[in-house]
Amino acid sequence: MAVLHVPASLRAVTDGRERFDVPGATTLRQVFQAVERECPELAARVVEDGELRADMAVAIDGSIIEDGGIYTEVDDETEIYLVPPIGGG
Amino acid sequence: MTTTEREYRVVGTSPRRPDGVEKVTGRAVYGADVRVAGLLHGRVKRSPHAHAIIKRIDTSEALALTGVRAVITFEDFPEPAEPIMQTVRGPMPSAWDTERIMARRKVLFRGHPVAAVAATDFHTAEDALDLIEVEYEVLPAVTTMDDAMAAAAPILHDDGKAALIEGLFAPVDGHPSNIARTLELGMGDIEAGFAEADVVLERIYETASAHQGYIEPHNATAAWNADGKVTIWTSTQGAFGIRGNVARTLRLALGDLKVVPAEIGGGFGAKNVVYLEPLAALLSKKTGRPVQMTMNRTEVLEATGPTSGTRSWVRLGAKRDGTLVAADIRLEYEAGAYPGSPMPGGARCALAPYLVPNQRIVGYDIVLNKPKVAAYRAPGAPASEFAVESLLDELAERLDMDPMELRLKNAAVPGTPRSDGATHGSIAAREVMEAVANHPHYRSEITGQDIGRGVAVGFWQNGGGESSAYANVHSDGRVTLVTGSVDIGGQRAALAMQFAEAMGIAYEDVTSLVGDTDSIGFTGNTGGSRTTFATGWAVYQAAMDVRQQLEQRAAKIWECAPTEVTYDPADATLKGPEGKTMTFKEAARRLPGSGGNIQGQADIVSTNVGKVGACYGAHIADVHVDRETGKVTVLRYTAIQDVGKAIHPAYVEGQIQGGAVQGIGMALNEEYVYNDDGRMLNSSFLDYRMPVANDLPMIDTVLVEVPNPGHPYGVRGVGEVPIVPPLGAIANAIHDAIGVRVSRLPASPRVILEALQAAEGEPAE
Numbered sequence: 001m002a003v004l005h006v007p008a009s010l011r012a013v014t015d016g017r018e019r020f021d022v023p024g025a026t027t028l029r030q031v032f033q034a035v036e037r038e039c040p041e042l043a044a045r046v047v048e049d050g051e052l053r054a055d056m057a058v059a060i061d062g063s064i065i066e067d068g069g070i071y072t073e074v075d076d077e078t079e080i081y082l083v084p085p086i087g088g089g
Numbered sequence: 090m091t092t093t094e095r096e097y098r099v100v101g102t103s104p105r106r107p108d109g110v111e112k113v114t115g116r117a118v119y120g121a122d123v124r125v126a127g128l129l130h131g132r133v134k135r136s137p138h139a140h141a142i143i144k145r146i147d148t149s150e151a152l153a154l155t156g157v158r159a160v161i162t163f164e165d166f167p168e169p170a171e172p173i174m175q176t177v178r179g180p181m182p183s184a185w186d187t188e189r190i191m192a193r194r195k196v197l198f199r200g201h202p203v204a205a206v207a208a209t210d211f212h213t214a215e216d217a218l219d220l221i222e223v224e225y226e227v228l229p230a231v232t233t234m235d236d237a238m239a240a241a242a243p244i245l246h247d248d249g250k251a252a253l254i255e256g257l258f259a260p261v262d263g264h265p266s267n268i269a270r271t272l273e274l275g276m277g278d279i280e281a282g283f284a285e286a287d288v289v290l291e292r293i294y295e296t297a298s299a300h301q302g303y304i305e306p307h308n309a310t311a312a313w314n315a316d317g318k319v320t321i322w323t324s325t326q327g328a329f330g331i332r333g334n335v336a337r338t339l340r341l342a343l344g345d346l347k348v349v350p351a352e353i354g355g356g357f358g359a360k361n362v363v364y365l366e367p368l369a370a371l372l373s374k375k376t377g378r379p380v381q382m383t384m385n386r387t388e389v390l391e392a393t394g395p396t397s398g399t400r401s402w403v404r405l406g407a408k409r410d411g412t413l414v415a416a417d418i419r420l421e422y423e424a425g426a427y428p429g430s431p432m433p434g435g436a437r438c439a440l441a442p443y444l445v446p447n448q449r450i451v452g453y454d455i456v457l458n459k460p461k462v463a464a465y466r467a468p469g470a471p472a473s474e475f476a477v478e479s480l481l482d483e484l485a486e487r488l489d490m491d492p493m494e495l496r497l498k499n500a501a502v503p504g505t506p507r508s509d510g511a512t513h514g515s516i517a518a519r520e521v522m523e524a525v526a527n528h529p530h531y532r533s534e535i536t537g538q539d540i541g542r543g544v545a546v547g548f549w550q551n552g553g554g555e556s557s558a559y560a561n562v563h564s565d566g567r568v569t570l571v572t573g574s575v576d577i578g579g580q581r582a583a584l585a586m587q588f589a590e591a592m593g594i595a596y597e598d599v600t601s602l603v604g605d606t607d608s609i610g611f612t613g614n615t616g617g618s619r620t621t622f623a624t625g626w627a628v629y630q631a632a633m634d635v636r637q638q639l640e641q642r643a644a645k646i647w648e649c650a651p652t653e654v655t656y657d658p659a660d661a662t663l664k665g666p667e668g669k670t671m672t673f674k675e676a677a678r679r680l681p682g683s684g685g686n687i688q689g690q691a692d693i694v695s696t697n698v699g700k701v702g703a704c705y706g707a708h709i710a711d712v713h714v715d716r717e718t719g720k721v722t723v724l725r726y727t728a729i730q731d732v733g734k735a736i737h738p739a740y741v742e743g744q745i746q747g748g749a750v751q752g753i754g755m756a757l758n759e760e761y762v763y764n765d766d767g768r769m770l771n772s773s774f775l776d777y778r779m780p781v782a783n784d785l786p787m788i789d790t791v792l793v794e795v796p797n798p799g800h801p802y803g804v805r806g807v808g809e810v811p812i813v814p815p816l817g818a819i820a821n822a823i824h825d826a827i828g829v830r831v832s833r834l835p836a837s838p839r840v841i842l843e844a845l846q847a848a849e850g851e852p853a854e
Contacts, residue, residue, distance in 0.1 A: 007510055008273040008449075054175040059511035063700055081510030084272055086434040087177040088552045088617020089301075089358025089464040089809055 002031050002078040006042065010082065013041040028058065028065075028072045031080060046082060057085040099590040100802050103739035106582050107601055108352070120308035120324040120351040121383050128310070129158055131372050131382035132214040133365075134204040134221045135392060136196035139230035139458035139767025140243065143194060143203060143223060150220040151206055156213035159375035160206045160221065161368065163193040167340045172253055174337065178429040178454075179257075179270060182250040187338055189427050189461055190367055196225070197245055197426035198460045199768050200392030207372040207380045230767035231457040234400060234421050237267040238455065245426065245456050257428065267456045269428030274436050274508040275449035282415025282447025286406030288487055291417075294476035295833040296816065297760030298398040298423060301465050302751070302779050305354025306389045311369035312379040319373075321366050322349045326356040326575055327614025332606045334363040339370060349605040350575045357751070358464030359394050361614050390772040394463020395761060397422040397430045401439075401476035411490050413499045416445045420452040420473055425461035430454045434469030437509045438813070439477050441548035442518050442705060443499040450508055458767045464616065466748060467549040467809035471755060471816050475834065478545035478817030483830065492544050492821070493526040514700060517731035517795035521705045522546065524793050530709050530727040539714050540724065541825025546707045547813025551806025552617030553696035557610030558627035560588060560635055560689035564681055566674035568594070570631075571604045573612025574624040578808055579740035583621045584628045586736050587802060591632035593658030594673055610692040618806020621736055622702060622797070623695035629801050630698070635689030639663060639676050642683050646671075700799025704806060706730040708749060708814035712822040716845060719838030721757055721823060723784075728814070729791040733805030738792060741807050746788040748811025754780045755812075756819035760835050 001023035006014050022034045036043035046056050047070065057064050059081040065072050074080070111117040148160040169183035192201045204221050208214035231237045231245065244265045251258040258266055283289060310322040319341060325331045328348040336346050353360065365382045372380040384393070399422050406415035418439055422430035432452040440448055485495040500519045506512050525531055525544060535542055561569040570588050574580050581601035589596045613619060636656040643663040644651040654665045661673040680686050711725040728749045735741040758778040762770045771777045796803020820831045829844040
């Protein structure tokens with residue numbers, strides 16, 4: 001099942017929970033819909049109006065995805081990390 | 090050194106830059122060169138105080154001056170349509186961004202705009218500024234992070250708007266705070282990690298605020314037409330970013346605002362920010378005439394973003410054999426007057442060259458009464474990596490290991506987990522470190538008194554995002570390539586080269602242009618080391634579109650199925666059934682008569698089609714330290730960097746040399762000096778000391794080419810990482826030369842003398 005890892009900075013809204021296991025999801029959107037049912041505060045920190053928020057980046061299997069990424073396909077082996085984005089110069 | 094095996098015809102050469110002749114003959118049109126009929130000149134009235142309440146503004150005398158056509162204050166700005174704006178540094182009250190551009194109730198830094206005037210000539214506008222009366226209630230200025238974090242510190246943002254965003258300026262111990270945000274990264278078990286360590290070292294490091302130092306000051310020319318359409322010419326790293334910011338600030342529809350990027354005389358991150366554009370636009374709206382505004386150098390230094398002053402506490406634990414087992418880091422970054430320091434970049438990059446299984450990085454974004462910081466080349470990374478690279482050097486000394494041996498022992502490799510939770514993809518940290526260890530400079534002997542050598546490694550990841558490219562094929566076989574990427578470091582050439590390579594045509598047959606916001610699709614800023622990668626992807630895709638259209642056209646001419654035709658870039662020839670061939674030039678000639686001319690097009694999100702690259706640099710510095718004067722002289726300098734595939738090697742070398750010089754400036758000379766009232770004391774290039782050519786030796790470069798598998802030509806962004814290693818390399822070289830550690834940069838003569846005196850047990854004078 002896909003696993004969403006919660007960074008230390010967001011564990012305050014998950015009561016210290018470090019991961020969410022989401023079976024059967026085929027897109028990132030479905031992962032966050034499942035997370036929203038368990039922890040709406042966490043989902044709200046990542047998704048707004050159906051899109052990924054600008055101040056939170058999502059890494060899938062080590063690579064950070066960008067614009068339009070909420071429809072990125074996932075499978076049961078996918079490891080998802082939430083990371084702060086950084087701006088370049 | 091190269092691991093590239095593919096053969097290229099254009100990529101990897103260094104042809105003449107398309108903008109060279111215009112620039113060296115002085116004919117290139119920069120923002121201040123824009124001329125429009127009826128042009129008025131604008132100037133900005135700025136706060137002389139770093140922190141004050143605006144009690145009253147009287148513009149009547151200024152308006153009465155002959156030649157003055159309009160004066161604006163905050164009252165002329167609309168209320169934001171949305172209370173919250175999303176930024177890469179987190180959500181922010183929209184009102185604060187407008188107030189940054191033009192102060193409302195309070196001024197928060199010296200140089201904060203409080204009014205602007207448009208007049209028939211520059212001098213009249215300047216004279217009018219003195220006639221604008223502003224009454225202030227001066228407040229205590231918060232000029233250091235210690236002051237900002239003190240329990241009784243004056244609070245900068247006391248308007249209640251922080252409450253719009255959860256976690257923004259969260260109270261500390263029940264009191265209001267100037268700490269805008271905190272960030273925590275990490276992995277593993279930090280306590281167990283340090284318990285494993287045989288050696289534990291901890292130190293505090295500081296870096297000063299430094300300006301990007303571009304030659305060309307900020308400027309903007311705006312024409313607000315009677316029909317409500319607005320055009321802005323400006324010096325920017327991204328026309329679309331400026332369009333979005335101005336449209337939000339002035340509540341304009343995107344389609345009513347055209348931004349034309351002029352030639353740019355340097356940006357280094359700071360020309361992604363809007364300063365003058367909304368002011369010029371509002372003055373134009375009020376006068377019905379186009380208005381041009383430019384800053385002088387003092388305005389640039391006092392009122393546009395430098396990078397953060399920082400303080401980093403670092404604790405490292407290692408086994409006797411040099412294996413790093415734990416790291417604990419606390420980063421404090423000045424944000425200036427509004428939230429948004431590059432602390433997250435510092436946090437993500439601090440340990441990125443290495444595998445550290447147990448780590449914690451906590452960062453603080455702190456506001457104080459200085460100009461809001463802006464991005465500066467690898468934003469945030471130089472400071473945090475200076476701290477880690479300095480302590481690693483000390484650790485190597487403690488363990489009696491060669492500094493590069495220690496680094497190589499812990500080098501990150503593909504798959505190594507990163508501080509931010511992601512894992513490294515294709516990286517070449519090890520290859521870069523090995524190139525250092527084997528380089529003749531590193532292996533050479535040092536001779537002479539008070540001469541030392543230092544090394545340091547740096548990491549940065551290039552950006553991706555949206556880019557657009559249109560390729561207009563002319564009937565003579567030439568191509569005009571238009572992209573949305575402003576050309577700062579040679580993008581026109583690097584992009585034309587990628588298009589020529591994809592088509593198999595000559596570089597000289599491609600004219601490369603930068604479009605405005607009405608003539609090209611959305612394209613992200615030229616920043617974040619993204620352009621050669623991301624817009625390169627768009628250019629490649631546009632070439633594929635041209636090739637496909639040519640195949641269809643040839644099929645029509647040859648009366649066969651398009652699937653029977655192939656475009657071969659090896660000889661730029663269409664090949665069809667029965668041995669039929671048609672060169673690109675011939676096909677172009679036949680376009681008008683076979684269905685019309687064609688244009689290749691691509692509007693892409695680069696990270697959806699490829700993967701951004703991560704980039705490592707490692708620098709070797711030899712310095713001499715004068716024990717009498719404290720002056721540090723750089724004797725020899727070598728910068729080694731993984732560049733993926735260098736599209737235009739001469740440009741790549743230029744980027745590395747430029748970045749290294751800026752990093753050396755941060756290491757040795759550059760700093761903002763403030764008095765207690767928050768007034769910058771060195772706001773000119775005479776007193777703000779940037780290194781110039783005769784301060785430095787030749788910066789030798791070594792291009793390590795490990796191609797990025799996420800790009801058709803292996804591109805990694807190269808522009809930013811070279812500013813990262815110089816701080817650590819220079820500091821480590823100073824220690825090697827005179828035996829004292831410099832933990833506060835710049836290592837100015839005063840800092841060196843204080844360090845020497847402290848080492849000798851004498852009080853500093």
